[in-house]
Amino acid sequence: MKPNKQWVLGMLGLSMLVYTCKVSQNALKRDANGKVIVDTNPSPAYLTPQESLKTIHLPKGYHLELVASEPMIHEPVAITWDGNGRMYVAEMNTYMQDADGTGEMKPACTIKRLEDTDGDGKMDKSVVYLDKLLLPRMILPLDDRLLVAETFDNSIYSYRDTNGDGVADEKKMVFKNESENKSNLEHQRSGLVWNLDNKIYVTVENVRYKFENGLLKSEFQHEGSGGQWGLANDNYGRLFFSSAGGEAPAVNFQQNPFFGYLDLGGQYDEKFQDVWPIISTPDVQGGLGRLRPDSTLNHFTACTGQSIFRGNSLPEDLKGDLLICEPVGRLIRRAKVTNTNSKITLKNAYEKEEFIASTDMNFRPVNSVTGPDGCVYIVDMYRGIIQEGNWTRKGTYLRKQIDDKKLDKNIGRGRIYRLVHDGIKRDKTVPKMLDLTSDKLVPYLSHPNGWWRDNAQKIIVVRGDKSVIPALKELALNSPLQLARIHALWTMNGLNGLDRPTLLAALKDKDAEVRKTALWISEEPLRKGDEALLTAVEPLKNDPSADVRLQLGLSLRFSHLDKAQQIIAEIIKNHPEDQVLAESHKKYQRQIEDKEAAERNSKLLAAADQKLIKEGALIFKQLCATCHGSEGKGVINGGKDMPAPPLASNHDVSGDPEKIIRILLHGLSGPVNGKAYADVMPPLGGNTDEYIASVISYIRNDMGNKASTVKADDVKKVRNQTSGRTKTWTWNELNSIKK
Template identity: 50%
Template sequence: MKKTLWIFSMIMISMLIITCTAIKSKDTSLVNNPYPARTFDPNPSSEYLTPEESMKTFNLPPGYHLELVASEPMIKEPVAIAWDGNGRMFVAEMLTYMQDANASGEQSPVSRVSMLEDTNNDGVMDKSTIFVDSLLLPRMILCVNDEVFINETNSITITAYKDTNGDGKADAKRIVYEDPSYSANDANMEHQRSGLDWNLDNWMYMTYEPIRFRYVDGVLKADSIISGSAGQWGLTHDNYGRLFYSRAGGEIAVQRFQINPVYGALDFKDQYSDEFNAVWPIISTPDVQGGLLRLRPDSTLNHFTAAAGQSIYRGNALPNDLLGDYIVAEPVGRLIRRAKVLNLKGKRVVQNAYYRQEFISSTDMNFRPVNTYTGPDGHLYIVDMHRGIIQQGNWTRPGSFLRKVIDRFGFGDNVGHGRIYRLVHDGYKSQPLPKMLNETPAQLVAHLSHPNGWWRDNAQKELVVLGDKSVVPLLKQIVTGSSDSELSYLAKIHALWTLEGLNSIDENILIAAFDDPNAQVRRTAVWISEPYIRENNAKIMDRLKVLQSDPNYDVRTQLLLSLSVNKKATQPLIDALMAENKNNEMLNATLASLEQTENIKNYGVRLGSLSASDRDHVLKGAEIFRALCASCHGDDGKGLPSKVAPPLVGSRRLLGDKNTAIRIVLNGISGAIDGENYPGGFMPPFGDNSDDWIASILSYARFELRGGPGNFGNFNRVSPFISTEEVSALREKLKSRTTPWTVEELEAESAKDN
């Protein structure tokens, strides 16, 4: 008995050490105040709770509490928010999203963006105006000076709306980006873009689509991301411009945060652990898209499945211990994860800040957090769609595992609600709302050293949009001035990027930044120096040689990335850098990613022997695959660590009979695959897409998997290409079929065809 107690004590001590290590930082308040014991409700009710009732259901760390910022009827079905320079909140509301389990009326253009105001600065919105209506499920929103950029579902067009008479309603609009050749994947609105995050580098990034945008002369100019984008719902960046994506389709809570996607795609298998993937709801969570494979014996979600709406906390109204932490919502689990982002010689890893508990969790079954933000007041904001059904209609079809749960609990009845909360810590002080839209450029420069990242970001954005170069001398003074605090270093970084956005960077200011005592300032200068590297500027190149031995691995990694923009001139320096860092995992992986990106750049050339039609299908299919299929099957077709879907490499159903592959994409597939069960139990149909879309994605995947110029490997030499006509013919034969195929049915149909 004593031996048993001793072992148990050692285990508990070990757990405590692990937990304390995970959350160690400047402020140890969370360590000194242990997290309350995890409660659990095995029989939660799906009944609607008022905001006041719902707020009593939350489990939070000591010292924290939630405050209600807005709720129904002021807002309904909120999915994203953005603040303008004066602190007014704009809320994207998807009024037709899953109003029942059949997604009835989902494509009706009746959604809206509302403008909310806090007129007395008490943290509660007390004035609401419908800013824009008659929208189709708005999914991206960004405030740029006195305009609001909005993107709707099924379109890549971005429209700027403006209120010119001060009544809170947009009365002027203009298109700032459109691509007439764009074809949306309108079969599943989950698999479309989100984000529109104005990053530190003055580029706007989004998920799914392989492009980023630059604000130039009042419109958006697109730049290709050669290796494709990533993510699904939500996108964020940290103080230094590092982007963080998540991919719910692949059950991935965080990804692609090692390097900027314009250089390539880089993830490490151990950038988070299996322990990190596990989630810890405080209620039974039966409405899981992944079915029984994603449930513990107590019916709680066992793994991230709908991770979305991530943010890096960068405010100044919560404990310092939270600064820089990764926050991600899990709406199926009714919880929000907090994770520490650790730097291991340039490689980032994330780990849960708590041992088998979550930062925020609720027993309200309608709590559906879908987005998080650092607000202008320094608090953490949470967008709660507050509804019964959170999954899109492809997953709630009659007969599906999820549909049975929805019907049993009556989740389809809980619609038309929505809440926005802010996370507050005891003893906080209210902060005045910003007035950036009324300030001079010189006044905006002063905000570049603000302790709240929201202020720094928006001041930089306003300065770049205004384009007033009268502040250039002031910005240069910030860069060359003495630094004695973290805020002064952050001000230098923002000043450098503001100069870059104003096209006012010069050699001398970069050289001064190369010598800065702060590693992130040096890294920023290397990043910004790329135009000079492209020109092989002798003065800059000489100074960059010194940085190959920089003591900081982030600087060395950025040096490798930036040198790649002109390998013809920089190859000797790249070789020297790699020789000096031959045992560093981050730099070696970065080099491999750059080489893979180079292969993708040459992809079109390698298709030169194909017919024009086949080549067009493969190129179009490559974009679709990276944006959609990779979410579940992996970028290389070999599957994901989460095993959410089977690998495509070597799949006889994809690579053999053409009709089998077409049948699967048209109608989906259910049940075990080669004796293996996968979460969800089926692949949804994509038959709502065009025949050309289906021909493209299948031609690409079959070509790649048969030893084409990509990475998937070899299979056999049967013609991989599928024509639009072949899809159209089979679609006509299958027009009466409404259910997914089983493997057995596919094999029987293939035997008939042959």
């Protein structure tokens, strides 16, 4: 063949390749101004995985690959991998199988274990690892054990396959909590994330966990973590929560929740909360107020399943970005995370567009995570209804949309996708970490993919193998890699093997993140009054890094030594640019004062009333604070209207208790005192009379309110009077009731 002909054919082949890539991008249609043309009449019909892939739009160069789908999996909500790279999939098989949620409480859900046995990137082997579960919501592999938590159950269990058939045959309770839990399933905890600090975090609750001697030990946090479905962590252990009930796409990411819940004004603006679907989104709870004139969702309502990309098989500029799923909008937001003087701010990576968006009405991304191959994995529940039954009741705007479009017919399916990029090969190394001795795991603490680093650290700590401490010390002191030094320090800490000279050396490390790590590790001994360590950390009050100064202030927060509190005051005084520490400390001091005032008031109450208020405070901080704010003043959600009315110093709260009882029993929708709010107050009537009474008693005796407590008999009386009611109340209805 002549050279010219070869060249022509080569260029033709290249042009075909380029054309293929462009087609696979599923380029969006745009008008003359470049604005995306929205599909205003989408079909709710079921699409095969291959058909659905063609409806999903991504930026140039990015693609999705199908990893698993029905009939292999059904109703997937969460995925994870054990140390040998086997994928576990939690399936909520009874979730909203019709618009009324019929049969949702049946223990008929499963966790499956999937494997790719031929290395082609698709799962080809599936085993039911666990069955007969009630809506499993949290899964965390340890070594060859899997921690599992189900909905409506506050306990946590460990499962193990002892005979190698892929089916769990050993069950042990690792955390016992038999208290009743009847909260709506959308308001219960999720997460169970093993973080950099060897603590296991969840949403909602005011506890975190530590795995010791085969059991989970709870550690009290003076404030609830907040958030709802989904929990992300970055390379340095920062946690990112989100609150669908509060319509806040990201919350409580300014500091570790152990030091308190903290959101700041300006952490993102109103534009960040705006979402940009490419499809009409009529099936939204709340009705037309949540839609633009072009019929698309106008702001986050189901923010969930977030993750920070921490892998090595996608473009470098994606690393550290926050991905937030929005299943109502059929999209995934990509947020750029910026740190300015220790204040974290978020911004959409695109202008009035989203990272991933689909025109398939059944595309329901509910979770995302970085995998062993360095790519992002997306869990698509692929279904018609994505809201729980409290929001789909007959007579609601949403129910009419469900019935008209027959969204209740699309059930029992699900897809898992892998995000890849042109020209970057994913890491096909098959993990065998469970088969390696601990000394062979230490090198993985230097791996460029966070998944490998995390699992190496976790497995070593779970094993409690102190034989590797010398190797960890060498890594902590001499590795040229910042993240390797950080993981080595935390691994030694998890083994209770971090000696004082190594810690002191880390406090003087050239890298600010390593110094911050050493301060974070120092928090526990500082809290216990270690004066020698306090002297060693004091010079860091003038560290050039605001992140280091913030961590010093936080690590000294719970110390009762006068010198510790003096150092905090000096940082705030000498570094006025340290807004996060100043605001955090101010809030903490205010909480201390409020607690002291509450204790003084409590002494004037009978013992039974004191108990009621104390129990109500716990419930409020774990559940109600999602929408009303931890101090009852509302939530910061980027400039949008509050999702629920403020309760602090509210005359309606201190007024007629029966009105508040009715609201908690049956819920509330519509404007309150002429003001519209973003969300519906769901009914809590499934809980006991004592539960309802305690919550009301707390809000009537805190947050600037002062009124009589409410007793269980008061709730019982109203419950009997309204026993036939199936609708939520409106404010006008409540005000029209004559006593």
